[in-house]
Amino acid sequence: MPHILSTTDADFEERFTALLSMKREDSPDVDDVVAGIIADVCARGDAALIELTSRFDRLDLTPDTLAFSAAEIDRNCALVTPQEREALETAAERIRAYHVRQMPEDVSWTDPEGATLGWRWTPVSAAGLYVPGGIASYPSSMLMNAIPAKVAGVPQLAVCVPTPDGQVNPLVLMAARIAGVDRIYRLGGAQAIAALAYGTQTIPPVDKITGPGNAFVAAAKRRVFGKVGIDMIAGPSEILVIADRDNDPDWIALDLLSQAEHDESAQSILITTDAAFGQAVAQAVEARLETLDRREVAGASWAGNGAVITVRDLDEAAELSNRIAPEHLELCVADPEGLARSCIHAGAIFLGQWTPEAIGDYVGGPNHVLPTARSARFSSGLSVMDFLKRTTMARMTPQALTAIGPAAETLATSESLGAHGLSVRARREKLNAQGTNTG
Amino acid sequence: MPHILSTTDADFEERFTALLSMKREDSPDVDDVVAGIIADVCARGDAALIELTSRFDRLDLTPDTLAFSAAEIDRNCALVTPQEREALETAAERIRAYHVRQMPEDVSWTDPEGATLGWRWTPVSAAGLYVPGGIASYPSSMLMNAIPAKVAGVPQLAVCVPTPDGQVNPLVLMAARIAGVDRIYRLGGAQAIAALAYGTQTIPPVDKITGPGNAFVAAAKRRVFGKVGIDMIAGPSEILVIADRDNDPDWIALDLLSQAEHDESAQSILITTDAAFGQAVAQAVEARLETLDRREVAGASWAGNGAVITVRDLDEAAELSNRIAPEHLELCVADPEGLARSCIHAGAIFLGQWTPEAIGDYVGGPNHVLPTARSARFSSGLSVMDFLKRTTMARMTPQALTAIGPAAETLATSESLGAHGLSVRARREKLNAQGTNTG
Numbered sequence: 079m080p081h082i083l084s085t086t087d088a089d090f091e092e093r094f095t096a097l098l099s100m101k102r103e104d105s106p107d108v109d110d111v112v113a114g115i116i117a118d119v120c121a122r123g124d125a126a127l128i129e130l131t132s133r134f135d136r137l138d139l140t141p142d143t144l145a146f147s148a149a150e151i152d153r154n155c156a157l158v159t160p161q162e163r164e165a166l167e168t169a170a171e172r173i174r175a176y177h178v179r180q181m182p183e184d185v186s187w188t189d190p191e192g193a194t195l196g197w198r199w200t201p202v203s204a205a206g207l208y209v210p211g212g213i214a215s216y217p218s219s220m221l222m223n224a225i226p227a228k229v230a231g232v233p234q235l236a237v238c239v240p241t242p243d244g245q246v247n248p249l250v251l252m253a254a255r256i257a258g259v260d261r262i263y264r265l266g267g268a269q270a271i272a273a274l275a276y277g278t279q280t281i282p283p284v285d286k287i288t289g290p291g292n293a294f295v296a297a298a299k300r301r302v303f304g305k306v307g308i309d310m311i312a313g314p315s316e317i318l319v320i321a322d323r324d325n326d327p328d329w330i331a332l333d334l335l336s337q338a339e340h341d342e343s344a345q346s347i348l349i350t351t352d353a354a355f356g357q358a359v360a361q362a363v364e365a366r367l368e369t370l371d372r373r374e375v376a377g378a379s380w381a382g383n384g385a386v387i388t389v390r391d392l393d394e395a396a397e398l399s400n401r402i403a404p405e406h407l408e409l410c411v412a413d414p415e416g417l418a419r420s421c422i423h424a425g426a427i428f429l430g431q432w433t434p435e436a437i438g439d440y441v442g443g444p445n446h447v448l449p450t451a452r453s454a455r456f457s458s459g460l461s462v463m464d465f466l467k468r469t470t471m472a473r474m475t476p477q478a479l480t481a482i483g484p485a486a487e488t489l490a491t492s493e494s495l496g497a498h499g500l501s502v503r504a505r506r507e508k509l510n511a512q513g514t515n516t517g
Numbered sequence: 518m519p520h521i522l523s524t525t526d527a528d529f530e531e532r533f534t535a536l537l538s539m540k541r542e543d544s545p546d547v548d549d550v551v552a553g554i555i556a557d558v559c560a561r562g563d564a565a566l567i568e569l570t571s572r573f574d575r576l577d578l579t580p581d582t583l584a585f586s587a588a589e590i591d592r593n594c595a596l597v598t599p600q601e602r603e604a605l606e607t608a609a610e611r612i613r614a615y616h617v618r619q620m621p622e623d624v625s626w627t628d629p630e631g632a633t634l635g636w637r638w639t640p641v642s643a644a645g646l647y648v649p650g651g652i653a654s655y656p657s658s659m660l661m662n663a664i665p666a667k668v669a670g671v672p673q674l675a676v677c678v679p680t681p682d683g684q685v686n687p688l689v690l691m692a693a694r695i696a697g698v699d700r701i702y703r704l705g706g707a708q709a710i711a712a713l714a715y716g717t718q719t720i721p722p723v724d725k726i727t728g729p730g731n732a733f734v735a736a737a738k739r740r741v742f743g744k745v746g747i748d749m750i751a752g753p754s755e756i757l758v759i760a761d762r763d764n765d766p767d768w769i770a771l772d773l774l775s776q777a778e779h780d781e782s783a784q785s786i787l788i789t790t791d792a793a794f795g796q797a798v799a800q801a802v803e804a805r806l807e808t809l810d811r812r813e814v815a816g817a818s819w820a821g822n823g824a825v826i827t828v829r830d831l832d833e834a835a836e837l838s839n840r841i842a843p844e845h846l847e848l849c850v851a852d853p854e855g856l857a858r859s860c861i862h863a864g865a866i867f868l869g870q871w872t873p874e875a876i877g878d879y880v881g882g883p884n885h886v887l888p889t890a891r892s893a894r895f896s897s898g899l900s901v902m903d904f905l906k907r908t909t910m911a912r913m914t915p916q917a918l919t920a921i922g923p924a925a926e927t928l929a930t931s932e933s934l935g936a937h938g939l940s941v942r943a944r945r946e947k948l949n950a951q952g953t954n955t956g
Binding site for chain 2: 164169172180187194197198202216218249286307311329332333339366371423424429430431441448463474475476485489492495498505
C-alpha cells in the first residue's frame with residue numbers, strides 16, 4: 079500500500095514531512111576500500127587495473143586489450159537489430175538537436191569607460207563517462223552523457239564500462255559509436271574512475287568524469303573531485319505526477335510505475351485534486367502490477383515509497399511540489415503551462431497527458447540525467463555546460479584605468495593589500511606624467 | 518629566490534612538472550570536529566550557535582542578537598568614509614553591469630514532429646554567503662558573492678560573518694547593504710555553515726551556500742554539500758603573467774606581488790620570452806619587497822612558490838599556460854587577444870599592460886571568485902548561474918507521440934523497462950483507435 083494523504087487530514091503536515099525526509103537508500107560505507115583501490119591504480123597503473131579486473135570481473139586483460147578494438151565494436155554492433163539501431167539513431171538525433179541549442183555564445187562589449195569586457199566558453203580537453211554494466215547497463219544513458227560532451231566540442235571522450243565475464247551489451251557499444259565516443263575501456267568500479275582521473279601507462283587522464291554508478295563508483299567520484307570535475311552523485315529516481323480527474327487512471331498508473339520499476343528505492347507520488355481519481359489510479363497500479371515484468375521491484379517501490387496525495391486545489395499542489403522539488407514532474411492538467419509557472423523547483427517538467435515521462439528518458443530531447451533527492455532546489459540536469467568552462471576577459475585602456483583605477487586603489491588600501499593598490503597606481507602615475515591620452 | 522626555469526634547460530620538464538605538482542597548502546584534518554559542530558547545531562539550533570560563538574568568538578549572543586539590527590548596520594555604515602563608500606558603489610555598479618549580462622534566457626521551440634521543447638531558469642529560493650572575519654575580511658568579496666545572487670533574483674540572501682570580540686569591519690556591512698543582502702548574522706566557522714544549511718529556530722535554511730573560509734568552513738561546506746548546493750572550495754590564489762620585453766619590469770613585479778601578498782601559499786609565475794627581462798622583473802620584485810607593507814607574506818610566497826620561466830616563443834608560453842591552468846592570467850604582449858585564443862584553460866584573462874590583475878579584484882566587473890589549483894581545466898568562476906537552476910520542459914502532441922513513441926518503446930524493451938514502454942504504448946493505442954488527429 080502506498081502512503082495515502084490528504085491536505086485536509088489533521089496529521090497531514092506531520093506525515094508529509096515524514097514522507098519528504100524518508101531515507102530511501104542505504105549507502106554502504108565503502109570509502110576505505112575505494113581509497114585503497116585509487117591508491118593502487120595511482121601507484122601501479124595498468125598492472126593494478128588488470129589485477130582488479132581479473133578479481134572483480136573475472137576477466138583477464140592486457141594493456142592492449144583494456145580498450146575495445148574497432149573490430150570488436152564492429153562485431154558487437156552487427157548484433158544490434160535494425161529496429162534497435164534506428165531507435166538509437168532517432169534518440170541520438172533528437173538529443174543532439176536539443177543540446178545544440180544549449181551552446182552558449184561568447185560575449186564581448188566595450189563599456190562607457192572604454193574597458194572591453196566579456197567571457198569566452200571552451201570545452202574541457204578530455205572527458206570520461208562511466209556506464210554501469212549488468213542489469214542497469216542502459217544505452218540511453220550512454221547517449222545522454224556522450225552527446226552533450228560531443229556537442230560541447232570535447233576533443234577526447236573516453237568511456238569505461240565493466241564487462242563481467244567478458245559480457246557487454248551490444249547496444250551500449252552501438253550507442254557509443256553513434257554518439258562519437260573515441261575510446262571504450264573494459265573497466266568498472268572505483269578502478270575505472272581512478273584510471274580516468276589519474277591516467278595510467280595506457281589510459282590518458284581526463285578533466286571531467288560523468289555518469290551513474292554503484293556505491294563504489296560514487297565514492298570514487300567523490301574522492302577524485304577536485305583533481306577532476308564530476309557531475310552530480312545521483313540518488314534513486316523519483317517522479318511526481320500532478321493530475322486532475324480528466325485523465326485516464328491507467329496512463330497515470332503506468333507513469334508512476336515507470337519510475338517505480340527502476341529500483342526498489344525509487345519514489346512515485348501522485349498529487350490529485352480528486353480523491354476518487356486518486357483511488358482509481360491506485361487500483362490501476364495494482365492491476366498493472368499483476369502482469370508487469372518488473373513487478374517485484376516496482377511493487378516494492380510503490381508499496382514502500384509511493385504516495386497518493388489529495389489536495390484542495392492546484393495552488394496547494396504547486397506548493398507541495400516545490401517542497402518535494404522532484405526530479406521528474408508530470409503535469410496532467412487542463413493548463414499545464416500555467417501550473418508549470420508555479421512549480422519553481424523541478425529537474426524536468428512534462429506537460430500534458432500526451433507527454434509520459436518515459437518519452438523524456440529516451441527520445442524527447444532533454445537530458446535524462448537530472449537532480450534527485452530534492453537537489454532540484456539548487457541544481458540542474460546534465461547539459462553541454464557540464465563540459466564547458468567560462469573564462470572571463472577584461473581589457474583596460476589608459477582612459478578606463480584613469481576612470482576606475484582610483485576606486486580600486488581605495489578598496490585595496492581598505493583591505494590592507496598594498497601591492498594591489500601599487501600595481502594600479504604605478505600605471506596611473508605614468509599616465510599622469512604623460513597626460514591621459516597615451517597608450 | 519623564486520624558481521628560475523628555461524625551456525632550453527635539460528631538466529626543464531622535470532622541474533616544471535615538480536612546480537605544477539607542488540603542494541602549497543597543508544589542510545589540517547578538522548573533519549571530526551566539524552562533524553560534531555554540525556550535529557550539535559542540528560540538534561540544539563540557536564542554543565548551540567550561542568554557546569559556540571561564546572566559546573570561539575568570545576561574544577555573548579541571544580536569539581534576538583544573532584543578526585545585526587538595522588540600527589547597528591546604520592551605525593557601522595556611518596563609519597565608512599565618503600571615498601570608501603564611493604569606491605564600493607563604483608565597484609558594485611560595475612560588477613552588477615557585468616553580471617546582468619550573464620542572465621540566461623528561457624528558450625522554447627516547436628520541432629518538426631510537433632513537440633514543444635525548451636528550458637527555463639529560476640533562482641534558488643534562498644542563498645547564504647560566508648564572509649571571513651579578521652584579516653581576510655574583504656568587502657570586495659561581499660560584493661562579488663552577493664551581487665550575482667541578487668542579479669539572479671534570489672529572494673532571500675543571508676550573510677554570516679564572524680565578529681570575534683564583537684569586532685566587525687564596517688566596510689563589510691556597507692558592502693552588504695549596497696549589494697542588497699537581507700540579513701547578516703554574527704556567526705563564523707562550521708556553526709555558521711550548519712545554521713545556513715539546516716536552519717535553526719531563528720535562522721531559515723538556505724538552498725545554496727557560497728563564499729570563502731578557513732579549513733573549518735571548507736570542511737563544513739563539503740559536509741553539507743548535497744543537502745544544499747555549494748560553490749567551489751577555493752585553494753590559495755595564483756597568477757600567471759606572460760610578458761614580452763616591452764613592459765615595465767616594475768609593473769609586472771607589482772602584479773606578481775599583488776598575488777603573493779595574499780597568502781604565503783599563493784603562487785606568482787612569470788613566463789617571458791626574454792631571459793634578461795625576467796631577471797629585471799625578479800630584481801624589481803626584490804626592490805619592491807623592501808618597502809611593501811605585507812613584505813613578509815609576499816616575500817615568503819615569492820621565495821617559496823614564485824617562478825620565472827623563460828620560453829623560446831609565445832607558442833611555448835601558451836602550452837605551459839594550459840598545463841598550469843591559472844586562476845588569473847595576465848597577457849602583457851603585443852597581441853594579447855591573439856595569445857588569449859591559444860590559452861584555453863584560465864579562470865580570468867587580463868589583456869594588455871593596462872590591465873593589472875588588481876583591477877579585476879575590485880572594479881573590473883568580472884567576478885574575482887575563480888577556480889584555483891588547476892581546476893580552470895574543468896570549472897568556472899562564480900557567476901549568476903551559480904544561483905540559478907535550469908528546468909527542462911517538454912510537451913508532446915498526439916502527432917509527436919505517434920512519430921517518436923515507437924523508438925521510445927523499442928529502447929524501453931531493450932532496457933527491459935516494461936512500464937516505460939507501456940506508458941507510451943497505452944497512449945498510442947488510444948490514438949490508433951481514434952485516428953491520429955485526436956487531442
